[in-house]
Amino acid sequence: MSPLRKSKHRARTAGVADRSQICHRLIRLLSAGLMLLMLVVTAEGLQASGNVDKSIAVLPFVNRSGSHENTRFFPAGFHADLLTALANIPELRVTAHYSVMSYRDTTKNRQEIGVELGVNRLLEGSVQLTTGRVTIQVQLSNALTGETLWAETFDRKTSMENIFGIRGEIIAAVARELSVPLTAMELDSHGQAPTKNLESYQSALAAVQIAHRGNPVSIDRAVEYARKAVMLDPNYPHAYLALAFSLTQGIENGAISAAEAGAEIASAIETAMRLKPDDDRAWFVQGHYQAVTGQQNADESFGKAVQLNPGSAENLYASGDILLSVGRPQEALPLLVEASKLDPLAKEVLIALGRTYDVLEAYEDARAIYAKIRAIDPMDPLGYTPNSASYVAEGRLDDALYWLNLAQVRSPKDIELGARMVFLNDCLEDYETAQEWSSWLDSRITRQPHPMAMQARHHYLSGNFGVALQYSNLAIRLGLDNHLNSDSVFMRIKRDEALANGQPEAGIGVFRSRHPLLLAARPEIRPDNMLQAVDLSLLLVLAGREQEARNLLHAVITAYETPWFITGSERSWLVPAKAQALAILGDGQGALMELRRIIDKGWRVYWRWETDLNANFNGIRQTAEFRAMVAGLEADMTAQRERTQAMAESGKIVPPPAAGIR
Numbered sequence: 030m031s032p033l034r035k036s037k038h039r040a041r042t043a044g045v046a047d048r049s050q051i052c053h054r055l056i057r058l059l060s061a062g063l064m065l066l067m068l069v070v071t072a073e074g075l076q077a078s079g080n081v082d083k084s085i086a087v088l089p090f091v092n093r094s095g096s097h098e099n100t101r102f103f104p105a106g107f108h109a110d111l112l113t114a115l116a117n118i119p120e121l122r123v124t125a126h127y128s129v130m131s132y133r134d135t136t137k138n139r140q141e142i143g144v145e146l147g148v149n150r151l152l153e154g155s156v157q158l159t160t161g162r163v164t165i166q167v168q169l170s171n172a173l174t175g176e177t178l179w180a181e182t183f184d185r186k187t188s189m190e191n192i193f194g195i196r197g198e199i200i201a202a203v204a205r206e207l208s209v210p211l212t213a214m215e216l217d218s219h220g221q222a223p224t225k226n227l228e229s230y231q232s233a234l235a236a237v238q239i240a241h242r243g244n245p246v247s248i249d250r251a252v253e254y255a256r257k258a259v260m261l262d263p264n265y266p267h268a269y270l271a272l273a274f275s276l277t278q279g280i281e282n283g284a285i286s287a288a289e290a291g292a293e294i295a296s297a298i299e300t301a302m303r304l305k306p307d308d309d310r311a312w313f314v315q316g317h318y319q320a321v322t323g324q325q326n327a328d329e330s331f332g333k334a335v336q337l338n339p340g341s342a343e344n345l346y347a348s349g350d351i352l353l354s355v356g357r358p359q360e361a362l363p364l365l366v367e368a369s370k371l372d373p374l375a376k377e378v379l380i381a382l383g384r385t386y387d388v389l390e391a392y393e394d395a396r397a398i399y400a401k402i403r404a405i406d407p408m409d410p411l412g413y414t415p416n417s418a419s420y421v422a423e424g425r426l427d428d429a430l431y432w433l434n435l436a437q438v439r440s441p442k443d444i445e446l447g448a449r450m451v452f453l454n455d456c457l458e459d460y461e462t463a464q465e466w467s468s469w470l471d472s473r474i475t476r477q478p479h480p481m482a483m484q485a486r487h488h489y490l491s492g493n494f495g496v497a498l499q500y501s502n503l504a505i506r507l508g509l510d511n512h513l514n515s516d517s518v519f520m521r522i523k524r525d526e527a528l529a530n531g532q533p534e535a536g537i538g539v540f541r542s543r544h545p546l547l548l549a550a551r552p553e554i555r556p557d558n559m560l561q562a563v564d565l566s567l568l569l570v571l572a573g574r575e576q577e578a579r580n581l582l583h584a585v586i587t588a589y590e591t592p593w594f595i596t597g598s599e600r601s602w603l604v605p606a607k608a609q610a611l612a613i614l615g616d617g618q619g620a621l622m623e624l625r626r627i628i629d630k631g632w633r634v635y636w637r638w639e640t641d642l643n644a645n646f647n648g649i650r651q652t653a654e655f656r657a658m659v660a661g662l663e664a665d666m667t668a669q670r671e672r673t674q675a676m677a678e679s680g681k682i683v684p685p686p687a688a689g690i691r
Contacts, residue, residue: 106234125342125372143172229261309337418598424633482515
């Protein structure tokens, strides 16, 4: 038995308790380092922030109104409203809602909060809404010293004029204390109530807060509140936006169909824009609806929201994220950088920023962002899984496996992480470890596309083509979504079945049913069908349909050469597509040059699957250059595999769980 096998045997016989102890020991060691990193990162953020003398965080207001339905949503709504109004002042840097809400029940002192958020002013308060009276207490302090700079208690008769009058006075005091000049017109606007109907205002606040919960019951309740707000004041623009937002949340979470709600959403947004032109919230809600329903202009709507209110982290994040999704990472980057400054504890913002650096192939910058996520929450796999993927993009699969193992330790029942463990070990050609993970997965997967694809590919690589084909047939019969390259694996196996049976037309029929757009006069090539297009082209050539194949392959190459189309870890499996296309087109020298280029740049993912075992390279398979490149890849994988085995032997990589352990 090898040293690695002995190590795994000892861990296995020691039982679940030993595995748990190893996991917790790793977590304790890493968490200690991350706590130190958090202090360094936040201190650097405080020093580097541009307008640190005009920065402020509005901490969650304490609710002293009780839990009655007519009052319980008001304090949080007033807090959010105040925060949004302050963010509209260009000279202020206002920490966004998500990050400040992390301190709802905090025991940290002002200085600690100031360092973590990178601000030097804190606004705290409480709200009490009773029958006929509203009492709001606020306190502005210096977060660096803890000194109170200004405090006030407002106790007035309940009316919209009084509530927004209080808001205006708070904003005026903040502006005064932070030396932010506001005109008389600006001060007046902050004290203007958007509606005279208090119940309409409260209902709109409730709708938005409840809609964020996302479940069907909450969506129904949120829509009910929003419609009530509209009914009580048909001239209140944010009542319509609350309605559009609630319905869109319902579509996003599957509680409502777009066909059911689309007309009402469009009408509500149009009415809000007519009642209050140039409201950034209206453009944000429209962009949200367009993005959720797959419409084309979401980037323009979010961009307009940023233009109207560049101090809103929500606007910046939404705009940056949509730009990233449509292949414009260079434009997304500055927006997401700014959003992360305004919302430093929002993991979804940090993930979007990390992914943007990743697509731009700035992998060290991406890893620095993922380190911030680990500092915020050392137990969340979100700080580890994308970090692992960034190493995959550079061909450093041993480092990728190390970080993926840390993610799996934190979420030991996550079958997606288990599937990635199968994938990486297969790439490293440690088929024995891959089989242990495969056995663990076997009793857990039902119809999850990515784990099924990794199982299919593992059986293909280990010589069990029949089992691989069973997975592929099942996935196609179930019509599973294409998740993390799963469909290209299933279709490759179906292609190879057609090749083995000498029936290219039968294989083409499978592709036609699954990807009809690839056989159109103008094929539509996307990241989720590029590899399938190349595999289909080989079948077309073998069926004597060479012109169709050439048409498809030229479309592949055109898409491949589009900026950012195949960059980053999320597209790393697409990297060999151009070399394969050139080989099928008969340009052997071009294929070899392209293959050498991507190997030298770091391509390693799926390397055996895409070279030795891939019929697309049949035209150059026997050349000395091709064999030398495969031999070089094999030597590199041997060296990386030995490093991972050394990490496993030393306990840095925890062994796979036994198949029966849940």
